[in-house]
Amino acid sequence: xxxxxxxxxxxHIVKRYGGVLALADGSLAxxxxxVVALLGANGSGKSTLSKVITGVVAPNKGxxxxxxxxxxxxxxxxxxxxxxxxxxxxxxxxxxxTVAENIWLGHQPMKWRLVVDKQEMLAKTGELLDLFxxxxxxxxxxxxxxxxxxxxxxxxVEILKALSLDPRLIILxxxxxxxxxxxxxxxxxLVGDWQEQGKAIxxxxxRMEEIFRVADRAVVxxxxxxxxxxxxxxTGEQELVNMMVGEATVVPRQLTHDPVAAGAxxxxxxxxxxxxxxxxxxxxxxxxxxxxIGGLQGQGQTDLLRAIFGDIPFTGEMTLSGDVVHFxxxxxxxxxxxxxxPGDRGSEGLLLxxxxxxxxxxxxxxRYGFPLEMEAARADAGRVADDLxxxxxxxxxPARSLSGxxxxxxVIGKWLLRAPRLLLLNDPTKGVDVHTKREFYNLLAExxxxxxxxxxxxxxxxxxxxxxxxxxxxxxxxxxxELSGDNLTHAQLVATSMSxxxxxxxxxx
Amino acid sequence: xxxxxxxxxxxxxxxxxxxxxxxxVAALVNLVLQxxxxxxxxxxxxxxxxxxxxxxxxxxxxxxxxxxxDLSVGAMVSLVTAVxxxxxxxxxxxxxxxxxxxxxxxxxxxxxxxxxxxxxWLRLPPIVTTYATSFIFSGLALWILPRPGGNMPETFARWYxxxxxxxxxxxxxxxxxxxxxWYLLRKTKYGSxxxxxxxxxxxxxxxxxxxxxxxFSTYVIAGLMSAFAALALTLGTSSxxxxxxxxxxxxxxxxxxxxxxxxxxxxxGVAGSILxxxxxxxIRNIISFANVPSWYQxxxxxxxxxxxxxxxxxxxxxxxxxxx
Numbered sequence: 119x120x121x122x123x124x125x126x127x128x129x130h131i132v133k134r135y136g137g138v139l140a141l142a143d144g145s146l147a148x149x150x151x152x153v154v155a156l157l158g159a160n161g162s163g164k165s166t167l168s169k170v171i172t173g174v175v176a177p178n179k180g181x182x183x184x185x186x187x188x189x190x191x192x193x194x195x196x197x198x199x200x201x202x203x204x205x206x207x208x209x210x211x212x213x214x215x216t217v218a219e220n221i222w223l224g225h226q227p228m229k230w231r232l233v234v235d236k237q238e239m240l241a242k243t244g245e246l247l248d249l250f251x252x253x254x255x256x257x258x259x260x261x262x263x264x265x266x267x268x269x270x271x272x273x274x275v276e277i278l279k280a281l282s283l284d285p286r287l288i289i290l291x292x293x294x295x296x297x298x299x300x301x302x303x304x305x306x307x308l309v310g311d312w313q314e315q316g317k318a319i320x321x322x323x324x325r326m327e328e329i330f331r332v333a334d335r336a337v338v339x340x341x342x343x344x345x346x347x348x349x350x351x352x353t354g355e356q357e358l359v360n361m362m363v364g365e366a367t368v369v370p371r372q373l374t375h376d377p378v379a380a381g382a383x384x385x386x387x388x389x390x391x392x393x394x395x396x397x398x399x400x401x402x403x404x405x406x407x408x409x410x411i412g413g414l415q416g417q418g419q420t421d422l423l424r425a426i427f428g429d430i431p432f433t434g435e436m437t438l439s440g441d442v443v444h445f446x447x448x449x450x451x452x453x454x455x456x457x458x459x460p461g462d463r464g465s466e467g468l469l470l471x472x473x474x475x476x477x478x479x480x481x482x483x484x485r486y487g488f489p490l491e492m493e494a495a496r497a498d499a500g501r502v503a504d505d506l507x508x509x510x511x512x513x514x515x516p517a518r519s520l521s522g523x524x525x526x527x528x529v530i531g532k533w534l535l536r537a538p539r540l541l542l543l544n545d546p547t548k549g550v551d552v553h554t555k556r557e558f559y560n561l562l563a564e565x566x567x568x569x570x571x572x573x574x575x576x577x578x579x580x581x582x583x584x585x586x587x588x589x590x591x592x593x594x595x596x597x598x599x600e601l602s603g604d605n606l607t608h609a610q611l612v613a614t615s616m617s618x619x620x621x622x623x624x625x626x627x
Numbered sequence: 628x629x630x631x632x633x634x635x636x637x638x639x640x641x642x643x644x645x646x647x648x649x650x651x652v653a654a655l656v657n658l659v660l661q662x663x664x665x666x667x668x669x670x671x672x673x674x675x676x677x678x679x680x681x682x683x684x685x686x687x688x689x690x691x692x693x694x695x696x697d698l699s700v701g702a703m704v705s706l707v708t709a710v711x712x713x714x715x716x717x718x719x720x721x722x723x724x725x726x727x728x729x730x731x732x733x734x735x736x737x738x739x740x741x742x743x744x745x746x747x748w749l750r751l752p753p754i755v756t757t758y759a760t761s762f763i764f765s766g767l768a769l770w771i772l773p774r775p776g777g778n779m780p781e782t783f784a785r786w787y788x789x790x791x792x793x794x795x796x797x798x799x800x801x802x803x804x805x806x807x808x809w810y811l812l813r814k815t816k817y818g819s820x821x822x823x824x825x826x827x828x829x830x831x832x833x834x835x836x837x838x839x840x841x842x843f844s845t846y847v848i849a850g851l852m853s854a855f856a857a858l859a860l861t862l863g864t865s866s867x868x869x870x871x872x873x874x875x876x877x878x879x880x881x882x883x884x885x886x887x888x889x890x891x892x893x894x895x896g897v898a899g900s901i902l903x904x905x906x907x908x909x910i911r912n913i914i915s916f917a918n919v920p921s922w923y924q925x926x927x928x929x930x931x932x933x934x935x936x937x938x939x940x941x942x943x944x945x946x947x948x949x950x951x
Contacts, residue, residue: 211830223831
């Protein structure tokens with residue numbers, strides 16, 4: 119394949135959304151064969167800078183140089199035609215269209231200039247899907263509608279869609295967030311190929327280990343400003359975190375292994391729980407315990423939490439605080455002080471156009487009588503918002519106005535207002551910046567001290583290793599391993615996640 | 628798991644299966660009440676009376692698939708009707724007739740263009756925009772043609788009323804042409820853009836789909852279809868009524884939904900919507916032949932439509948009960 123050549127440089131980009139300054143001074147340069155990691159806490163302007171480079175938004179100030187020439191993109195189409203494309207964090211797929219239709223939307227192979235050449239399109243889609251062969255289910259086929267795919271496969275379709283344009287510059291914006299370790303490994307192999315082909319890659323991620331694996335250089339944004347560009351080989355993780363957070367003294371992540379107080383009562387006990395994607399799951403969790411659930415994505419972890427919460431039907435025996443229960447509706451679970459923090463905060467966790475106050479109080483309004491005691495509701499919501507250190511202009515601002523990390527705080531906060539005894543967490547820190555994560559870990563520790571039992575599913579292995587007393591690894595709807603004490607290591611976690619039990623995945627020690 | 632997945636897949640790709648079933652049932656009931664239904668003359672008359680709504684509904688379906696809605700299609704039909712019958716002379720030559728038809732198409736597209744401008748460029752909500760423009764269009768219609776009347780060359784109208792090319796009713800020809808055009812459209816880039824814009828506009832925009840132009844075009848198509856429907860109506864009656872389109876707006880929306888197109892857009896088709904029109908027409912036939920007292924006709928009509936609309940949802944509900 120002929121080598122591509124590209125150099126792109128964004129210089130002192132400024133972007134305002136109404137009165138909000140999303141990007142104050144963003145600069146970034148990348149060229150052929152290079153992987154540049156774009157780092158920064160949530161709300162630091164990473165997405166905005168990516169969007170400026172791909173022509174989704176127009177900058178208010180600053181210059182974009184492509185191959186040395188100043189350019190201004192009027193639309194994503196303009197950027198695409200010059201070889202720049204992105205794999206977006208918020209998926210850009212149309213749910214009701216098929217995998218092939220989505221990948222080729224806008225640049226379908228045509229015949230007779232007018233009609234889409236479906237055969238050609240399906241064949242080319244097959245070739246693209248082969249790039250991820252072995253890491254996806256056999257059901258991922260060109261003619262399957264995207265709405266029928268699990269999140270990891272949607273993300274892969276998204277990556278292939280960008281690749282189908284044969285771009286010179288690819289921006290991977292949190293593209294690994296919903297992929298499992300095998301899929302990430304395959305993606306990184308592809309990134310290596312792209313580098314050899316002379317493509318340039320901008321890699322946006324919150325996962326440090328991935329940045330160290332794949333990037334050559336890192337550009338760090340803080341509060342909308344580029345605060346530095348550094349070579350990965352010469353920089354340590356702590357150094358990068360310091361640049362992102364910008365605090366003089368950054369405390370290393372505090373992860374305390376609290377052993378379960380011997381006398382704590384069993385809060386939840388499951389016996390042989392089965393549902394469509396669950397096959398005989400048994401577990402128990404005590405008051406004040408933080409029980410982790412791990413494994414590859416889509417092994418039934420989410421459905422397990424939803425079954426406990428009464429959101430999907432299941433068979434088997436469930437005991438809560440000593441009583442046998444069988445919730446048929448989340449309302450019943452809520453009445454017994456169970457709370458579920460969903461993973462997809464955009465679609466399940468938040469009413470984006472409603473105010474922060476309404477979002478926080480949504481599950482709790484009935485406590486405020488009729489007519490609603492707004493003063494009390496506002497005071498309670500304000501207290502929780504302060505506890506969570508929610509950065510907000512006012513409680514009346516729409517939830518949409520919050521950055522990712524702060525939005526997630528609202529999702530958690532609305533359940534904390536109900537003071538749950540059993541907290542179910544569905545991958546709560548996905549796409550959340552380091553700073554918010556640390557606050558969140560402190561919050562979990564506090565909840566444990568208060569005696570809340572927590573069931574914590576996470577796709578971030580480090581989190582499970584650092585926070586949990588025990589980790590249950592799920593595989594194909596079953597619990598394949600229980601790790602605790604000396605067994606709770608990254609190698610074990612990865613090994614037991616794989617169907618073969620081989621620790622073939624990269625153990626980066 | 629796999630089987631359910633397949634079912635979901637089929638129902639997504641063939642949203643009008645339920646409509647097809649409904650049409651067969653309605654046709655059978657109709658046949659019992661009106662045994663001569665299948666005679667060519669009766670069939671031709673019946674289908675021809677559905678024809679204007681079929682054409683309007685095809686346009687409405689395109690707008691709804693682009694996640695919009697057009698409440699002005701009826702008013703556009705009235706407006707074009709007024710233009711047609713006032714501009715046409717009784718002894719018009721073929722050339723003159725063609726000229727007037729072109730003018731009518733132009734008026735329809737301009738009216739649709741106004742809707743499209745409001746929705747696509749000014750980003751006004753489609754319901755409000757087209758509700759407002761519907762008053763502009765019906766006002767213009769009344770201004771051009773204050774009371775029913777006007778001209779239509781008799782030979783042309785007679786051809787329309789009696790034509791059964793190759794022994795097949797004109798209504799079937801028109802339906803076939805509309806469905807054929809739709810299937811061709813679906814295979815073009817424009818077709819996939821339409822589904823993309825209706826399915827998730829921001830995602831479509833980020834994928835470099837020309838969202839604004841696609842939205843605009845759906846309303847222009849609806850306007851053009853309204854013009855054709857107006858032509859069919861005036862040929863059917865040989866005269867024009869400036870309020871003739873009023874009832875067609877909601878009927879067209881009901882027909883689109885009956886045909887399995889989702890009101891939120893991004894899914895569905897013209898073929899199903901045409902089935903919807905036929906179902907609607909058959910239901911009205913059944914009511915008039917079942918000797919329902921005229922006081923109750925509207926009520927019965929509405930109840931049947933409501934049940935028909937609820938059908939797919941009820942099926943889902945029953946299936947879910949069985950799973951749970």
